[in-house]
Amino acid sequence: MKLELRGITKRFGDFTANDRIDLLVEPGTVHALLGENGAGKSTLMNVLFGLYDADEGEVLLDDAPVVFTGPGDAMAAGIGMVHQHFMLVHPFTVAENVMLGHEDVRGPAKLLDLAAARRKVREISDRFNFNVDPDAVIEDLPVGAQQRVEIIKALSRDASILILDEPTAVLTPQETDELLGIVKDLRDAGTSVVLITHKLREVKAVADTITVIRRGKVVGTAEPSASQEELASLMVGRAVTMRVDKAPATPGETMLQVDGLTVVDDAQVVQLDGVSFDVKAGEILAIAGVQGNGQTELTEALLGVVGTDAGTATLDGELITGRSIKDVLFSGIGFVPEDRTEDGIVATMTIANNLMLDTHDKAPYAKGFALQPKAIADEARKHVEQFDVRATSIEQTAGSLSGGNQQKVVLARELSRPLKLLIASNPTRGLDVGSIEFVHKRIVAERDAGAAVIIVSAELDEVVALADRIAVMYHGRIVGIVPPDTDRDTLGLMMAGAHQEEAA
Amino acid sequence: MTATVADAAPAASTAPVAAKTWRSTIALAVIAVLSLVIFGLGTGSGSTTTFVVARGTDFVHLPDFTVPSRVAAIVLSLVGLALAGWTGYRANQRRKVGLWLPIVYGMAIMGALLTWAGAGRDATSIQLTGLLTSSLFLAVPLVFGALAGTLCERSGIVNIAIEGQLLAGAFLAALVGSIAGNAYVGLIAAPIAGALVGLVLAIFATKYWVNQIVVGVVLNMLIVGLTSFFFSTVMTENGDLNQPLGMAKLPIPLLSKIPVLGPVLFNQNLLVYLLYVAVAVMQVMLFRSRWGLRVRAVGEHPKAADTVGINVNRTRVRNTVLGGAIAGLGGAFFTVASGLAFGKEMTAGKGYIALAAMILGRWSPRGALAAALLFGFADALRAQLGAIGSPIPSQFLAMTPYLATIFAVAGLVGHSRPPAAEGVPYKK
Numbered sequence: 058m059k060l061e062l063r064g065i066t067k068r069f070g071d072f073t074a075n076d077r078i079d080l081l082v083e084p085g086t087v088h089a090l091l092g093e094n095g096a097g098k099s100t101l102m103n104v105l106f107g108l109y110d111a112d113e114g115e116v117l118l119d120d121a122p123v124v125f126t127g128p129g130d131a132m133a134a135g136i137g138m139v140h141q142h143f144m145l146v147h148p149f150t151v152a153e154n155v156m157l158g159h160e161d162v163r164g165p166a167k168l169l170d171l172a173a174a175r176r177k178v179r180e181i182s183d184r185f186n187f188n189v190d191p192d193a194v195i196e197d198l199p200v201g202a203q204q205r206v207e208i209i210k211a212l213s214r215d216a217s218i219l220i221l222d223e224p225t226a227v228l229t230p231q232e233t234d235e236l237l238g239i240v241k242d243l244r245d246a247g248t249s250v251v252l253i254t255h256k257l258r259e260v261k262a263v264a265d266t267i268t269v270i271r272r273g274k275v276v277g278t279a280e281p282s283a284s285q286e287e288l289a290s291l292m293v294g295r296a297v298t299m300r301v302d303k304a305p306a307t308p309g310e311t312m313l314q315v316d317g318l319t320v321v322d323d324a325q326v327v328q329l330d331g332v333s334f335d336v337k338a339g340e341i342l343a344i345a346g347v348q349g350n351g352q353t354e355l356t357e358a359l360l361g362v363v364g365t366d367a368g369t370a371t372l373d374g375e376l377i378t379g380r381s382i383k384d385v386l387f388s389g390i391g392f393v394p395e396d397r398t399e400d401g402i403v404a405t406m407t408i409a410n411n412l413m414l415d416t417h418d419k420a421p422y423a424k425g426f427a428l429q430p431k432a433i434a435d436e437a438r439k440h441v442e443q444f445d446v447r448a449t450s451i452e453q454t455a456g457s458l459s460g461g462n463q464q465k466v467v468l469a470r471e472l473s474r475p476l477k478l479l480i481a482s483n484p485t486r487g488l489d490v491g492s493i494e495f496v497h498k499r500i501v502a503e504r505d506a507g508a509a510v511i512i513v514s515a516e517l518d519e520v521v522a523l524a525d526r527i528a529v530m531y532h533g534r535i536v537g538i539v540p541p542d543t544d545r546d547t548l549g550l551m552m553a554g555a556h557q558e559e560a561a
Numbered sequence: 562m563t564a565t566v567a568d569a570a571p572a573a574s575t576a577p578v579a580a581k582t583w584r585s586t587i588a589l590a591v592i593a594v595l596s597l598v599i600f601g602l603g604t605g606s607g608s609t610t611t612f613v614v615a616r617g618t619d620f621v622h623l624p625d626f627t628v629p630s631r632v633a634a635i636v637l638s639l640v641g642l643a644l645a646g647w648t649g650y651r652a653n654q655r656r657k658v659g660l661w662l663p664i665v666y667g668m669a670i671m672g673a674l675l676t677w678a679g680a681g682r683d684a685t686s687i688q689l690t691g692l693l694t695s696s697l698f699l700a701v702p703l704v705f706g707a708l709a710g711t712l713c714e715r716s717g718i719v720n721i722a723i724e725g726q727l728l729a730g731a732f733l734a735a736l737v738g739s740i741a742g743n744a745y746v747g748l749i750a751a752p753i754a755g756a757l758v759g760l761v762l763a764i765f766a767t768k769y770w771v772n773q774i775v776v777g778v779v780l781n782m783l784i785v786g787l788t789s790f791f792f793s794t795v796m797t798e799n800g801d802l803n804q805p806l807g808m809a810k811l812p813i814p815l816l817s818k819i820p821v822l823g824p825v826l827f828n829q830n831l832l833v834y835l836l837y838v839a840v841a842v843m844q845v846m847l848f849r850s851r852w853g854l855r856v857r858a859v860g861e862h863p864k865a866a867d868t869v870g871i872n873v874n875r876t877r878v879r880n881t882v883l884g885g886a887i888a889g890l891g892g893a894f895f896t897v898a899s900g901l902a903f904g905k906e907m908t909a910g911k912g913y914i915a916l917a918a919m920i921l922g923r924w925s926p927r928g929a930l931a932a933a934l935l936f937g938f939a940d941a942l943r944a945q946l947g948a949i950g951s952p953i954p955s956q957f958l959a960m961t962p963y964l965a966t967i968f969a970v971a972g973l974v975g976h977s978r979p980p981a982a983e984g985v986p987y988k989k
Contacts, residue, residue, distance in 0.1 A: 108868070108989075129870025144865035146858045147981070157858050158869025160851045167851040210869075 058119055058135055058217040059084050060105075060249065065114035067097075067104055074100040076273040077114070082218065082266075087240055087250045089264035089281075091257075091292055093489045094460070097273040098253045099141065102220050106138045107131040129158075137211025138220040143203050145195045152178050152191040155210050181209045185242055200347070201232035208239065212248075219243060220251045225259055229347050230517055230549035237263050255292070257285045293490045301494075303501045306525040309338035312509035313359075313478050317368035318378070320354045320533075328354040330533035331368065336478070336509040341500070343512040343524030343541075346552055351533035352513045353395060356480050359511075360392050361385050373477050386415060391471035391503075395482030395513065397460070401467040404456025408448055409437035411455045412470050440469040445495065461492030468499055479503050482513040497523060517548060586649035589666060593641035596670050600677035601635035608681030614689045614821055623820050630680035637673040641666055667935075671942075678946055687949070692941050693825045697833070700930075700937025701898070702727055702908070704836055705891020706915025707922060707929035708843055709755070712884035714924060715847065716877045717860040719984040721777025722762050724912025725784035726885050729754035730892020732788040735803055735903035736796075738896070744806040747897040748832065748890070755889015756882050758784065763881035767874040770986035781912070789905045796903065807900030808832065832890075832898040839887065843926040856880060860980035863987040873987045888912070923977045 060082040067075040074097045082088045092098045103109045105116060107125030115122050118134055125131045131138075145154050152174040161170040178191035187205040195203060204224060211219050221240070225233045240250050240263050254260060260267055260281065267279040269291045277291050290296050313336040320329035329351045336342045344352055357363045359370055361382045370378045377385045386392070394400035402411050413422045413433055421432035437451040444465040448458060455466055464484065471479070481500060485493040500523065504510050514520050520527055524541040529551040536551045611627045644666045651658050679687040706723045713720035720726075733754035738747020758780055765771045796803040808830040817827040847853040856876060858866040863873040895907050914936055921935075922928025 106868075127870060128868045132870060138868070140868070144862065144868045146862045146865055148861060148978075149854075149858070153854060154865075157854060157866070158871055160854060162851045166846065168845075168849050169851055169854060 058249065059117075060136075060218050060251075061117040061120070062101070062105065063115050063117065065101060065104055065116075066112050067100055067109060068112050074273050075104065075111075078270070078273075078275050080268055080275070082249050082251060084217075084249055085244060085247050086265040087244050087252060087263050089260040089267045090251060090253045090270060091255065091260055091267055091279075091288065092270035093255055093292055094487050095489065096270045096292075098270055099222055100273075101270070102138065102222060102251070102253060105131070106136060106220065132158075132214050132216070135215060135217040136220065137208075137214060137216030137218070139204065139207040139211060139222065139224060141222040141224075141226060143207055145203055145206060147196040148194065150192050150194055151189055151198075151206050151209075154195060154206060155191075155213050159214060177213050178209055181212050185239060187239075200227045201229070201235070204228070204236065205239070208243075216248065218249045218251065220253070222253045223255075224252070225254065225256060227348065227515075229552045230545055231553060233259065257288050260288065261285070289490070301497045301501065301522040303523075304505070306340050306504065308340040308525070309507065311335045312338045313370065313372055313511075315359070315368070315370045318355070318358055318365055318370060319367035320351075320358050320363055321366045322354075322363075328533050329358060329365075332530075332533070332535055333368075334528055334535060334538060336511060338477070338509050339504055339507050341504050341510040341512060341523055341525045342528055342538075343514060343520040343526070344528050344530055345514065345517060345520045345548060346530035348515050350530045350552075352530055353482065354533070355530070356392070356395075356482050356511070356513060359385075359480060360390065387474070389475060389477035391474060391476045391479040391508075393464075393467055393471055393479070393481035393484050395486070397463050397467055397486075398456070402455040402463055405454055407452050408441065408446065408455055408458070408466055409433050409451040411466055412437050412440050412473075415470060415474070440466075440473065444469040444499075461488045461495075464488060464492065464496060468496065472499065472503060476503065476508045479508050479510045480513075481511070483515060484512065485514075485516075485519060517545060520548075521545075583649070583652060586645055586652055589645035589648055590642065592670060593638055593645050596641060596673045597635065597638035600673040601631065601638045604631040604634055604677050604680045606631050610676045610679040611686035612675075612679075612689050613686045613691075625686065628676065630676050634673045634676045634680075637669045637676065640669040641673070644669070671938075679949065688945065690821055690825060692938075692945050693821075695941040695944065696934060696938040697825060697829070698937070699940040700933040701833060701836055702891045702894045702911045703915045703918050703933035703936055704840065704930055705894070706888050706912050707918040707933050708839055708926055709759075709884040709888035709891070710916055710919035711847075711922070711924050711926060711929055712843070712856075712887065713759075713881050714919070714980055714983050715860045716856045716880035717863060717873075717980060717982040717985065717987070718763065718766050718877050718881045719773040719777065720759075720762065720881065720884055720888075721774050721916070722758055722780040722784075722885075722912075723888050723915050724908060724910065725777075725781040726755040726758045726888035727892040727895070727908045727912045727915075728781075728784050728788055728906070729758050730889030731895035731907060732791070732892075732903055733889070734893040735806075735896035736791075738806050739802050739804040742804075742806075744808045744897040745831070747806065748808070748893050751893035751897075752886035752889040755892060756886040758889070759882045759885020760878075762885070763878040766881070766986065767877050770988065773984050785906055788903070792903060792905055803902045805900055805902045806897050808898050830898055832894060835890065839890075840926045840930045847926065857980070860982055863982050863985075867987075867989075877987070888915075891915075920977065920979075924979065 062078060062080040065075050065078045066073065078101055090098050090101070100109065104111045107127045107130050116125070117123065123134055125134070146157065152171060155178050156169070156174040161173040162168060163170050175191040178189065181187070182189045187209065189202055189205050189209065195206065198206070208219070224236055228236060237259060240252065243250055252259070252264065264281045267281060267288070268275055269277050269279060269288070271292060271294055279288060279291060315335065316333050317331045318329055318333070319327065319331050322328050332355060334342070344355070346352055354363060358365050359377065361380060365378050368378070369376060372388055372390065375388060377388060398404060403414070413436065416422055417428065421436065422429060434451060441448060441451055446458070446462050446465045446469070448462060455463060458466065479500065484496050484500065488496065500510060500512065512520070512523055521541055526538055527541055527543065527548065528538045529536045529548060531552060531554040536554065536556060608630045609627050610630045610633065611625055613625045614623050644662055648658055648662065675687050706727055709723055709726065710720050730751035734747035734751040737750035738744050741747070762773070762776055762780060765776045766773045792803070810828055810830055811834070813827040817823045847856065855866065855871050859871060859873050859876045867873050892908070895901065896903050915933070918932035918936055919929050921932035922930070
């Protein structure tokens with residue numbers, strides 16, 4: 058089926074998310090929609106899928122205009138979508154999720170025909186080698202398998218156009234390769250695929266046609282043969298370097314020493330299982346791993362946000378486990394949390410107040426019981442300038458800033474104390490390329506100033522670019538610590554739990 | 562090779578190892594030991610307890626049985642202790658125990674309690690059948706209320722207004738029944754009152770996104786005010802509008818002749834039979850039917866339901882109205898089904914107990930029934946112990962079943978998880 062979008066415009070208040078976008082997806086092709094986070098790719102697809110109403114423009118299927126008032130219409134017309142956040146009901150089985158909304162039923166009470174649903178899942182799963190058990194419960198499945206369930210869901214509704222929204226964000230490198238294989242298989246079986254992504258490697262690997270979107274507008278199309286640099290500059294709007302410039306590390310004394318750190322959560326699940334490692338001054342240790350393998354618990358345990366059940370951590374010879382968070386912070390730790398809007402800033406407070414959350418009770422911000430508004434404003438202005446926070450004023454609420462500027466506020470606050478150790482969790486998640494460069498530079502600068510740095514990142518590119526050493530975590534353990542020039546396949550296998558020797 | 566490793570790989574959020582937990586074992590053991598000391602060793606050695614299991618009207622007359630109190634209470638407590646030990650053994654293997662265990666455990670400890678309470682009273686005896694009959698009867702409004710709550714919360718609407726729906730049902734049943742001079746007409750009117758309350762809740766929750774707990778509480782107060790007003794004005798001035806009506810017991814042929822359980826289960830009035838039907842139908846529909854699958858999807862992940870073409874808010878409104886109707890029907894228990902006239906605030910907090918039964922029953926009709934029966938039993942026990950005059954203040958005795966419930970459920974049934982989207986308005 059041929060899909061065409063003509064002049065699609067979608068506004069949210071004053072903000073134009075999609076500005077007269079034209080798109081043509083030929084039958085049986087893989088069409089990549091390339092753009093940075095916030096460029097308007099997902100909005101466009103939500104318009105197409107009937108989740109949003111377009112303000113202007115029309116959608117044509119096989120040259121006939123169609124109007125979708127809801128996702129049900131889009132699906133009936135043969136469009137399937139795999140959302141970035143999966144639309145799966147967690148306590149349900151695979152078969153129940155696949156049948157939901159178009160169930161096979163028996164009898165006047167419309168009782169579910171689970172056998173038919175299972176058959177359907179098995180049939181599609183076998184056809185594309187998905188290896189999915191129809192009776193598995195979603196919440197027990199790894200993310201990659203959940204994604205395949207989403208694809209089965211779309212295919213079971215006879216989708217001839219499949220939209221994949223940032224499908225590789227949550228996958229290991231191996232799972233990504235598998236998915237790209239699946240995309241090719243689908244195309245060969247006659248399904249058109251629209252691949253929404255900001256990852257150039259994937260685009261080059263599978264796309265037949267590339268449309269680049271920037272700030273809600275189509276800025277060009279490209280052939281998959283274009284180089285990564287060309288695609289990146291089209292996407293960002295200026296020339297970008299794909300590397301982080303940094304000098305070789307000059308590690309000093311051991312700064313952080315972690316021994317057998319163990320965290321058991323409220324549900325009695327061991328999240329961190331006897332982790333030991335060290336980080337030296339002037340060195341970046343990057344922690345790689347698929348999300349949810351204990352990285353969050355590790356960083357939070359070091360800061361003291363979650364309690365530890367065994368093991369110790371010492372900073373510069375001083376014990377930091379079992380002490381108050383405030384103690385730990387002021388013993389020289391900077392902490393950039395993984396969820397910036399939840400844990401990094403107080404969204405409803407001003408930039409100035411966010412910048413002094415940690416030191417509000419100390420000079421120059423406070424004298425006795427009283428805050429010092431002038432000192433607060435002066436310091437805030439200084440920070441905003443230093444960290445290039447793009448804001449109308451320091452009295453603007455932090456929540457109204459873009460992701461990149463919010464992260465700069467967090468960095469400005471955390472780097473304002475003298476640091477022995479900087480812990481940054483996914484410091485560039487959801488940021489545009491410009492902000493990413495900035496954040497990376499500041500992190501490297503902190504290393505060069507002699508701090509030990511721990512970076513947690515789900516993006517292998519980021520890990521490789523920043524790390525002086527890479528620790529790979531799997532199931533709450535460190536599988537191995539390897540040099541940054543280790544090849545991606547080895548890292549990928551380690552992220553899947555294979556030990557270094559087996560992987561290499 | 563690559564493929565296989567990646568498949569096994571990112572068990573990301575799932576549990577690597579379940580740690581051992583001894584909480585439930587310890588709780589069960591402590592209660593069993595207390596039971597052994599107080600009920601077992603605390604009973605005089607020579608005394609006996611008489612249990613009456615049949616009534617004169619029964620088809621098959623079972624003899625009463627008398628047991629030596631001390632020995633019986635000790636044996637029952639030891640059974641409880643053994644079950645605690647079994648729990649510990651399973652915990653050591655990191656395995657769960659079945660649902661049978663808390664039930665058997667509860668029966669053993671309750672048995673010990675009853676034996677002790679009835680010890681050495683030659684003139685009085687423990688009326689087992691009577692106890693069970695009134696347990697079921699007292700559980701009726703709780704079951705209907707808990708079913709209503711389950712229906713609403715499975716679709717994602719928190720229904721605190723069960724209390725108000727019961728009261729509205731009780732009121733309208735009495736009013737309409739009195740006007741018609743027929744209890745059954747009142748029974749038909751009751752669900753309408755509950756459904757109206759449910760409709761108001763649904764509209765505020767889905768259209769105006771008002772906090773559902775606040776709306777529920779306000780509705781409860783509103784219904785108390787309204788019914789009290791009409792009670793003290795219209796109904797008091799005109800007694801014909803508020804008559805005590807009753808519904809006849811309808812013994813089911815053959816089934817009602819079964820010893821002990823026959824009269825308990827199958828010699829009841831129409832409302833109780835409706836209850837059996839409601840529990841069975843809802844259990845099947847909620848977990849086996851297309852309707853149930855969609856309702857549960859809406860309560861767990863409304864956006865996922867929306868993306869496959871299910872109308873989230875319509876589902877929620879329908880369920881809340883239907884739930885209100887079921888609670889309203891349960892309200893008929895207080896007036897027409899019990900042969901009483903309407904009285905101010907006569908539901909006396911049963912709606913909130915029903916809410917607890919729903920949670921205890923883990924949002925399933927079957928579980929709601931079991932939990933409501935437990936609470937009904939507690940109520941009946943208090944009445945029975947009060948009647949025979951026990952050595953401990955009745956208030957403390959009445960607490961025992963609740964305590965046992967909390968420990969058994971917290972320890973054994975385990976973590977119960979409400980529908981994920983409960984109480985969260987669905988905004989596009």
